Amino acid sequence: MEATKKGFDIKKFMSDNAMWFVLIVLAILLTIVRPAFFTVANLTTLVSSESVKGIITCGVCWCILSAGIDLGPGAVAALSAVVSASLAQQADLPTRLIGLHLPAILCIAVAMIIGGIVGIICGWLVACTHIHPFIATLGSQLICRALAKMYSSSPVSNLDQSFRNFAVFKVAGIPMVVFIFLIVFIISWFMMTQCRFGKNIFAIGGNRQAARVAGINVEKNLILTYMWCGLMAGLAGAMLAARTGSADPSTNGLQYEFDAIAAATIGGTSQTGGICKMSGVMSGILILGIINNGLVLLGANDNLTQVIKGLIIVVSVVVDMRKNAVRT
């Protein structure tokens, strides 16, 4: 046991970072088949189009880590997208949905507050009423999607440029949404590895009873987890509206939660809780991005993309479970 501790364990490194190697192999293969893949323009498109889902993933992976799940983020994003968009419509637009016009930053704040409130409610349901997170968040998904459609039956467009800039303004050729995703990612990483909150969630996901006995306030921490996930969904909604310039209550964020769960899972987050690495989550986000982007470059149709995504998720979980089985 002591002997193997020292030195660099190449096998462990490979197995810990397996998905990054998959990512590199995929990228190389694509570059060979379609040289257009490995261009600055295409990679920028790839990353910026995955950023919104990436933000959601940074929230959902926490719920999975806590041995739960959140099915709500896509619908929550749609709700916060329409609400924030309605507040960010051009001030002089005659067809404004509502009279109030807020500065862009406040529109984003409103979006996040909506998500946060939904998250707190879900977290409370999960932590205090002990209903299964699957059910609690299925409820929030249905309700939020319906609320979004009730708020506006048609897409909300003609958004203020100051609002849109939060997603589309380019710094060094890279749109803001990418930076916002990266900031969110770093905050998530920091909380997970450097803060006691992260350690508490690892403990709750790994062994809820042990966490309770160790004096961790399980209820409070679970509510905070779902609140964080909601905040991310709200932010993603605002980014979605800002990026595309309109918010559509029925299509915005549709099935984003599944892509987020898939990305987290591919990245090695354990469905039974207690295991998650943000670097893995990033690899999952990028792998899904490459698949989406690559299949478009290859001219494959959307259904084939879904088939391949489905296969990758299942295979990655099988591989992950075998990895864990060897250790026990």
Place this chain on the structure above:
Amino acid sequence: MSEEYILEMHDIVKEFPGVRALKGVQLKVRPGTVHTLMGENGAGKSTLMKCLIGIQPCTSGKIIFNGQEVEFKSPLQAMNAGITMIHQELSPVPDRTVCENLWLGRFPMKNKLMCDHKRARQEAIDLFQKWKLALNPDDMMRDLTVAQQQMVEIAKAVSYDTKVVIMDEPTSALTETEVEHLFDIIADLKSKNVAIIYISHKMEEIFRISDDISVFRDGEYVGTDRAANLNVDKVVEMMVGRQVGNMFPKVDCPIGDVILEVKDLASGKSFEHVSFQVHKGEIFGFAGLVGAGRTEIVETIFGMRKKTAGQIFINGKEVNIKSPEDAIANSIGLLTEDRRGNGIFGLLDITDNTVMASLKNYGFPQNHKKMEADAVKWNQAMRTKTPSMRQRIMNLSGGNQQKVLLARWLLLDPDILIVDEPTRGIDVGAKAEIHSILTKLAGEGKAILMISSEMPEVSGMADRILVMYEGHMMGIVSRNRDGGDPYDSQELLTYAHGEKNDFAAAN
């Protein structure tokens, strides 16, 4: 007077809806001593401890700790005050490191926001050194043995300025050397004036380490005395409230033909070159240390594990058992070691649990009347104590669960019954009953294969004992039938530690 005790509990009453689990019990613990709590399962020992550390509040009563009246609302409060509990079901977070488990819920901080990983690691190392614990803070909890996980729990306990450590059945999953190490640690704790409240069913170790013994029965306090003034018979009598007859009611019965023969059996690296014959009417014991390969052998015979070499013969015919289904078809039954894990269906009732292995016999649609009747019949034969057959099995005590599982296999009427640790975690009364059931079955001509980590149990029950060491057969010893001790326990131990090997040439 009260200065003499570090902890006093007076008139503790705990009521659950409909049940009075503790009926006004007391406990007085002297500092720097090992105080053992004894009693059958359900006597209230664990409940009393849960009341003490605030997992469950007690309904009424007074707790005086360190001269002050206290009432802990949570385990954390109790820990901060200096009382820690090492739970029977260990509570690690498997996918985190030893270091993180040690500081669970109270990780050292650099500032309000950030954790101090360097300090956490250093303090862990210092703590392990101070208490001579062979632990590496960077190891994953999952990769540790049960004994090492327990050491982490102990390290956690002593890292608080602890005055009382509660250990609930700490040795139930330890090997003998690990137990010795635990006892060293306990002695160390005692020398630092820490009191230990020790819960265990194992008489031998209790008399070895206890200073005081308190006995409980059915939620009532029976009495406390110095261990020196007590002996096994007295304690058992206090626990059961009556004298228990023979713990090992072994009856010699005629040994019949060979029913099971195993030749050169192996399963991967778990065990190799295992050959033996079992006769009708025989109780064939397996002895050895934890990890010697005993469970693996019977799992292979039962088809739960892949056979990589060797042959199995039943009644002289070679059989190819690939799954438990095949094994049952060949009239083999296996009462598994892990009752909760792969024995009971906790949420199902006693009837369902009893008939679960024989569902094929109840036709289509399933004949529920017959099921019920069979379940009643066999559970009566096993003397299962339950308010009704519709009771969920998880509400029964361990001993009664085991009886239901025995009933499950007897309903199938197997010719070969394998029992793996049949009395682990079961109180003495039920233990003696299960032993007498096994003897009776052997008397009916069934072959019984029995694994037990408790030497007295194997040597008390078995006609022959196969001793294993690290996956290899060391010897097969026959019962001494002319009075006196049935086995030379010293000899069994030398086999079990691999110091004597009758099969060295064969291996």
